[in-house]
Amino acid sequence: MRKKLARWKSQYISKGGRITLIWSTLANMPIYFMSMLSMPRKVRLRLERIQREFLWGGGALERKIHLVKWELVCLEKDNGGLGVKSLSILNKALLCKWSWRFAMEREAFWNQVIRGKYGEEQGDGVQRKQGGRRMVIKFWKDIWCGDEPLCVSFPSLFALAVSKDAWVKDVWRCNEGGGSWSPLFSRPFNDWELEEVCSFFVALNRKQIQQGVDDRVIWRETKCGMFSVKSLYKSLVSGHPISFPSSAIWKVTVQPKVSFFGWVATWGKALTLDQLQRRGWALANRCYLCQKHEESIDHILLHCEKVRTLWVLLYSMFGVQWVLPATVKETLSGWNGSFVGKKRKGVWKASPLCLFWTVWKTRNKVAFEEKELSIQRLKASFVYFLWSETKRSIKDGPSTLVDFVGWVASR
Structure with a gap:
């Protein structure tokens, strides 16, 4: 990055031109390494310092005033920033793509090696799963019905569940009309629990098992359901909306x-x-x-x-x-x-x-x-x-x- 900057006559580049060069060049130079490795903190701070000094002027031999703190510069333009990528958040978003590929590319050789050696862990907070024939979705503990696991949405019913680690396929009963949900509970329900039970089955009845289709992971941050680094980065940096013209x-x-x-x-x-x-x-x-x-x-x-x-x-x-x-x-x-x-x-x-x-x-x-x-x-x-x-x-x-x-x- 220093070598790249040495070729640019930064003293002749306007602030607008510097922002464009940061977007197009400086911020993209470490992309490949960040998509493979977790960036050490010292390296990240050094790279961000180089970008700050290029934006505001200055360097090893001179020091110029940085008018706006870097955290504000890294916000999206709509939130009052300059849209410069935060390297730490971008690094996390790029590495998370491997989690998506691990869930989607199950037939790949590298995927089979990892699952064979380490196994696989089901479910996290950023994916929604859609029921099919292969048993990879936990009925109570995965996100597949709503925006959170059923054990979180209906904790009292989860406490009564006979099998807390049941798969979705185990709870679905096929019949001539297509099928129905039959979760097992340890005792009959009391009168004061019936309202929650009704809400529980209303939520379940919106979902049906798709016969002949494998379970699949859906990314909630995009309309098409496919993962993108851009959508994850945007969700990670978005905080409270700032009123900014x-x-x-x-x-x-x-x-x-x-x-x-x-x-x-x-x-x-x-x-x-x-x-x-x-x-x-x-x-x-x-x-x-x-x-x-x-x-x-x-x-x-x-x-x-x-x-x-x-x-x-x-x-x-x-x-x-x-x-x-x-x-x-x-x-x-x-x-x-x-x-x-x-x-x-x-x-x-x-x-x-x-x-x-x-x-x-x-x-x-x-x-x-x-x-x-x-x-x-x-x-x-x-x-x-x-x-x-x-x-x-x-x-x-x-x-x-x-x-x-x-x-x-x-x-």
């Missing part, structure tokens, strides 16, 4: 670096003066643009009086009335643009990210190059950047900047 950031016709900055700004992790103070820098906190208020990402992108002129310009171009929310996250979450019409919706959705990028670049020029702030130049930069980012997505759209302004203002 992912579509307003990633499903917009702008450059990846612009979307990346929008993502960082939404999490409030851009290196504004208040963030530098939290990281231990002894700095006076004053907005570089208005010189009146303390600088934060919400102030510099939304509430600064200099920046508000851009928002007023944007609203006047589209002919809409809008009240800005308190945070960047709330702004992007409510930026749907259903009222601007289908023709202009793409430009409207790209507008906040283009505005954020223009303001941030201008702020950095004022802060580090000591350039004077010009409101007229700021407005012109924003309109030009918005046009340059969206003109390729507009079918038969305006060919000049002046035509673009008129086109946006048209109803």
